[in-house]
Amino acid sequence: MRHDQRDYNELRPITITPGYIKHPEGSVMIECGDTKVICNASIEDRVPPFMRGQKKGWITAEYAMLPRATQQRNVRESSKGKVSGRTMEIQRLIGRALRSVVDLKQIGERTVWVDCDVLQADGGTRTASITGAFVAVVLAFDKLLQNGTIKKMPVTEFMAAVSVGIAPDGTALLDLDYEEDSEAAVDMNIVMTGANEFIEIQGTGEEATFTGGQLQTMLGLAENGMQELNAVQKTILGTSAERIGETKQTKEDTP
Amino acid sequence: MRHDQRDYNELRPITITPGYIKHPEGSVMIECGDTKVICNASIEDRVPPFMRGQKKGWITAEYAMLPRATQQRNVRESSKGKVSGRTMEIQRLIGRALRSVVDLKQIGERTVWVDCDVLQADGGTRTASITGAFVAVVLAFDKLLQNGTIKKMPVTEFMAAVSVGIAPDGTALLDLDYEEDSEAAVDMNIVMTGANEFIEIQGTGEEATFTGGQLQTMLGLAENGMQELNAVQKTILGTSAERIGETKQTKEDTP
C-alpha cells in the first residue's frame, strides 16, 4: 500500500476541465491528484523563420511553474532573466511529443503555442502537462475545423504521458507523487500513443542503476496507466475525439 | 448603461476564494468579472540585504500574466529574459500599497513575498491584484499568529484598490473592464484604506487631459467602490479581520 492508499499500479484521480480560460483557442485545467496544470493552446498565423515556405505548421511548448506551486517558493524565471535547464528540457519534451502525433502539413503555415503553467505541483507535472496539452491542442484544432480554417483534424493518434519508478524497497510504481518521487531510485517518464507505441522514454537512475528486468516491469505499468489516461481524454473530447486519426503523419512530412 | 448592463458606479461581481493553492501561507483566487488573479503570500525567514539588522520585516510583490491571459498571446517574460516596464510598475505599486498598511516591525526579520499571477485578464488586473493580495497577506499573518511566530496582527488597516476612468462621452466610470479601458480617455488607479484615506493615486490621460472637476468625480466613485471591496474582504476574512488594526504603523517604523 502506498502512503495515499493507492495500489502500485494505480493512477491518482484525474480531472480535465475543458474551456478553463476564455481567450485561448484550446484550454484545459488538468488535475492529477494535487498536481494542477493549466494547458492553453494558441494558434498564431505564421511559423518561426526556420519553417517558412515549407507549407507546414509548427508546434512549440512553454512550461512554467508559479513561484509557489511548490512547498518552497522558487525564484521566478522572469526575475532571474533566464529559463532553467530543467524548464528547457520539459518544454522541449512537450513540444516533441505533440509534434509526433500531428500532421503538420494539415495546419498550413501556422504555429500552435502550447503553454503549460503549473499552479500547484505534487509530482508528475511534466507528464500531466503532456496529457493535458494533448486535449488543449485537439480543442484548438476543433475550433479551426469548425470555422473552416482547416479541413481535416491534424491529430493522428491519441497520446498521453505518465511517470513510473522504483521505490526504495524495489517495487515498481505507477504515477509517483512528490513524496514518492523524492525517494525513488529510478524515475522514468514515458510518452505513448493510444496504440501503445512509444513516443519518448526518459529514464534516469541518477542515484542508482536499474536492470533490464526492472525496465520491463516499469514499461508494463506505464502501458496500463496510458489506457486509463486515453479513456479520460476521450470522454472529455467527446465527438471531437472521433476525427483523430483521419490523417496520417508520413515520414516525408516530418521536419 | 454600460455594455455589460452595469451602472456607471457599479463594480463587477467579485469573488475571493481563500486557500486556493495549498502550499502558500496565504492564498486566494480573486475574480472581478472575467479578471482572475491568483494571489499567493509566502513567508521567508530572512530579509533582503538592504533591510538586515533593522529588526523589521519586508513585503515585496511580483506580478505576471500567463501568456494567454489576454486576447493575443504575449511572449513570456522568462523567455524574453527580462521583465517589462509595465510589469515592474505594477509590482512596485502592489508592494508599496501593502507596506503602507503593515507594521513591519511586528513581523521581525521576515519577508512576505506576494505573487500575483493573472490567469485571465479583462481589465483592472493591477487593482484586483492589490485587493486580493491584501487578503492573502492577512491569511498568511493569521497562520503566523496561530503558530505563535508573531504576537500581533501586523496589518493596521483595510486596503483595496479600484480603477476609475472617463468614457469617450465624458461619463466617469467605476471599475473599467478591458473594452471600456481601451476606449477611455483617462485611466486612474486608486488605492485607499478602509478609512477612506489615500494610499496611492495614479491617473494618466495619455491621449487627453482632465480637469479638476473630473478628478473629483472619479475620486468620489472610487470611494464608493472601496466600501464594497472592503466588505467582501471582511466577509472572506471572518474572525481574522477582527485583529486588523491592533497595531499602528508609526512614522519612525517605516523604511
Added chain:
Amino acid sequence: MRHDQRDYNELRPITITPGYIKHPEGSVMIECGDTKVICNASIEDRVPPFMRGQKKGWITAEYAMLPRATQQRNVRESSKGKVSGRTMEIQRLIGRALRSVVDLKQIGERTVWVDCDVLQADGGTRTASITGAFVAVVLAFDKLLQNGTIKKMPVTEFMAAVSVGIAPDGTALLDLDYEEDSEAAVDMNIVMTGANEFIEIQGTGEEATFTGGQLQTMLGLAENGMQELNAVQKTILGTSAERIGETKQTKEDTP
C-alpha cells in the same frame, strides 16, 4: 521657513539653457536648484514597428543618471545589464507626458527620442526632466519647421511638471529638494498643461496615507508652480512659443 529659506509655495530657482549640446535637433540644460538635467531631443526618420503605416509619429523618452549624480555612487545600469524599475517608470512617464501635448500626425512617420540625463540630482529629477524635455522637443520641432520638413508646430499646449508633498509637520510643500523629499510623508508628481488641466497625477504615501483635504492643498500648490514654470519655458522659447497650439490633438489621432 524651509531649510533653504524658501516659502512653502516657492519653487527653487530655475534656469533653462537652450542649445546646450550641439548635435541634437533640440537640446537644453535645465537646472532646478541643484538638480541639473540635460534634455536632448533627436529626430529619427522612422517609427517603431508597432506604429508603422499609421502616418503618425512617435515620441519616446529615456532617462538616466550619471553614476555620481547622487551622494552615493550608483552602479551604472549598462554595467548591471538592465534598467531598474524606477528608471522604467520615469521614462515611461516622460514619454506619455510629451505625447499628450503633441499632435503625432503632424510629424509624419518620425520618432522623437528624448534623452534626459541627470548630471546632478537634488530632488525632482523626473519633473525637471519633463519640464526641460518639453522645451527641447519644441526646439526640435522648430528646426523641422524651419527646414520645411513639417508645416505646423505639432505641440498643442504648454506642459510642465512639478512635485508636491507633505512635510513631517503636516505642511504641504511645493518643489521638494532631496532633503525634504527623503523626509516627506507623501510624494506627488503632477504634470499639467498650460491651461491647468491634468495630464498625469502620481501620488504615493508609502509610509503614510493622506486625506482628500491634503490632496486638494497639494493640487493647489502644483497649479501655482506650474504657472511659473510655463512662464520660464515661454521666455526661453521666444517666438517659437507662439506657434504652440496651432494644431489640436484629437481623440482619433491618439495611439
Added chain:
Amino acid sequence: MRHDQRDYNELRPITITPGYIKHPEGSVMIECGDTKVICNASIEDRVPPFMRGQKKGWITAEYAMLPRATQQRNVRESSKGKVSGRTMEIQRLIGRALRSVVDLKQIGERTVWVDCDVLQADGGTRTASITGAFVAVVLAFDKLLQNGTIKKMPVTEFMAAVSVGIAPDGTALLDLDYEEDSEAAVDMNIVMTGANEFIEIQGTGEEATFTGGQLQTMLGLAENGMQELNAVQKTILGTSAERIGETKQTKEDTP
C-alpha cells in the same frame, strides 16, 4: 551494409588519448569516427552552495561545440549570451551519468568540473562525451590518489554511453554517425555500467513512434557496444582501472 561499410552492430573506430591538455587533473581526447571531443576534468577545492557542509563532493559537466565543429557554422553561445536548451540537456545528462558511478563522500567537499568540448562533430557527440569524460574523471581521481588527497578510488563501476536508432528501412543500428542520425526515425542514447545495468535511457521518435520490439532490439545492440567501449576504456586506464569499484555508492550517500 552501412554507407561507411560498417555492419549494423558495429561501432566506429574509437581512440582515446590521455593527457591531451597539460593543465587539467584529467584530460583525454576521444575520437569516435570523425567525432572528436576533448574531455577535461578539473578539481576545485570547494562545492557549490547547495552541497556545503555535507562532507561530500559534487560532479558537474559543461558541454560546448566549437562554432565550426559542424558543417554549418553555429553562432557561439557566449556571443548569444545564453546556452541553448540542447546544450543544457546534454550537460545535465553528462553530469548525472558521472555522479551515478562516483561515491561522492570519498572526495570530500570538492567539485569535479568536467568540460566536454567538441572540436569536430559527426554524430554521437553526447555519448562520446560521456565515454571520454569517464576516463578523464578516473585520471583526475588517480592524481588525487597519488598525491594522497583521497584514499580510495571513488569510481564505483565502469560506465560508457552509445547511441542506437532505427534506420528508415527499419533496421536497428548501433552508433549512428551524422548522416545516419539525420535520417533515422528513432534516436536513442543509452548510458550503462560495465555490469550492463542502465543508468540512463533517452529515446525519442519525434518523427515517428516505435514498438516494444524495436526497443528490445536497440537495447541489445547498445549492450554489445558497451562491452567494446569498456574494453577501450580499460586499456587506456591501465592500472588505474584496477581500483574502480573499491568503494560502493550507497543509497544514503546520494544527493
Added chain:
Amino acid sequence: MRHDQRDYNELRPITITPGYIKHPEGSVMIECGDTKVICNASIEDRVPPFMRGQKKGWITAEYAMLPRATQQRNVRESSKGKVSGRTMEIQRLIGRALRSVVDLKQIGERTVWVDCDVLQADGGTRTASITGAFVAVVLAFDKLLQNGTIKKMPVTEFMAAVSVGIAPDGTALLDLDYEEDSEAAVDMNIVMTGANEFIEIQGTGEEATFTGGQLQTMLGLAENGMQELNAVQKTILGTSAERIGETKQTKEDTP
C-alpha cells in the same frame, strides 16, 4: 593648414573646470575643442573581492557617451543590456593608465571609481577622458589628504593622453578631431607621464599600414602635445600638484 586652421602639431583649445559636479570627491569637466567629458572620481571604502586583504587600493574606470553626444543618436548601452567592445576597451585603458601612476598601497583598501561621461563628442574622447580623469583623481586624493584619511599624495607622476594620426596626404597630425579621425589612415592613442615615458601605446592602421619612420614622427608629436596638457593640468591643480611624486610606485606594490 587643417580644416579648423590649426597647425599639424597644435592641440585644440583645452579647458578643465574643477568642481563641476558637487557630490563626487573629485570632479572636472574637460573640453578639448568640441569634445566635452565629465570626469568624476568617487572613493569607496572597500576593494573588489580579488584585491581583498592586500592592504592596497584599486582604481577602476567606466566610460559612456550620452546617446546624442554624436551626430547620430546611439542606442543607450543600458537599453541594449550590454556594454560594447569599444566601451570596454576604453574603460580598461583609462583604468590601467591611472593605476600606472598611483601608489595603490598609499590609499589602503579603498576603490577609486572614475566615471568618464562624454556629453559631446568630436574626436579624442578617450584621450580627453584620461587627461581629465587624472585631474579628478588628484582632486579626490587631495580631499582625502585634507581630511586626514591618507597621509601622502598617492599619485607618483603627471600623466595625460593624446591622439596622433596620419592624414590621407601622409601628414602626421596631433589631436585629431572627428572629421580628421574619420579620414585618417592611422589612429594612435598615446598615454605618457610628465617625464615623457610611455604608459600605453595603441596604434592601428586598420585600413592601412605604417612605417617605422611614421611611427617616430607620431611619437614626437605626442611628446610635444603632452607637455602642453601637463601644463594645463598643473595650472588647474595649483598647490595640489606640488605633492605629486612624494611617493613612488615600486614593482612589488603593483597588482
Added chain:
Amino acid sequence: MRHDQRDYNELRPITITPGYIKHPEGSVMIECGDTKVICNASIEDRVPPFMRGQKKGWITAEYAMLPRATQQRNVRESSKGKVSGRTMEIQRLIGRALRSVVDLKQIGERTVWVDCDVLQADGGTRTASITGAFVAVVLAFDKLLQNGTIKKMPVTEFMAAVSVGIAPDGTALLDLDYEEDSEAAVDMNIVMTGANEFIEIQGTGEEATFTGGQLQTMLGLAENGMQELNAVQKTILGTSAERIGETKQTKEDTP
C-alpha cells in the same frame, strides 16, 4: 638565458598544422611552444547589415579559451552569459589585423568568420591566433579560388603577430611565455606585414612605464621574429602563398 633555455631574441618552436578540422573552408592548429590554438575560417554568403549593398566582403573574428586552457579553470563565457572585456579586445584586434591585408571587394558580399579557440594557453594566445588565422584565411580563399567563386587571391600581404616585453631585469624579450609574461614590466603585441610595416602596436606598462629607447629595442626584436613567422607561414601555404599580393588594397576600398 631564459628559463626554457631560449635566447632573448628567440621564438618558441612553431608548428602550423593545416586541415586540422574537416568542416571549415580553412582550418589550422597553431602551436607556439605550449600554446595551442585552433583557427577556423568559415565563409558565409552574406555580409552583416552595416555592409550590405557595398559589393564588398567582411572579416570578423571570435576568440575563446577552453575553460581549462589555463592553470586555473575559468568560468565558461557562455555560462556567464557575456563575453569579457579581454575577449572583446582580442577578437576586435584579430578582425582588424586580418582586414588590413585583405582586399574586401575581391570577395564579394561574403563574410569570413574566423574562430580562434585556445585549447592550451602558455602566453601569446592572441598573437598565435593572428598568425594562425592568417593561414586559415588564405586556405579558405584558396578553396574559393579553386571552385571559381573568386578570381583573385584577396590577401594583399603576409601578416603575423608576436609579443615582446621587458623582463624585470630590464632585458627586452621576444615571444614571452606565460611565466615570463606574468613577471614582465611591459607587455607589447605587434602585428606587422611581411614587408615589415606596422599594422597594430599595443603596448602597455600597467605596472611601469617604458622609455623611447626600450620601445625601439622591442620593435627591433619584433621585426626579427616576424621574419621567422612569415617563413613558417610560407612553407605551410606552399603554392597558395604565391598568389598573395596579386591584388592591392586601396584606400577607397576600405570600410
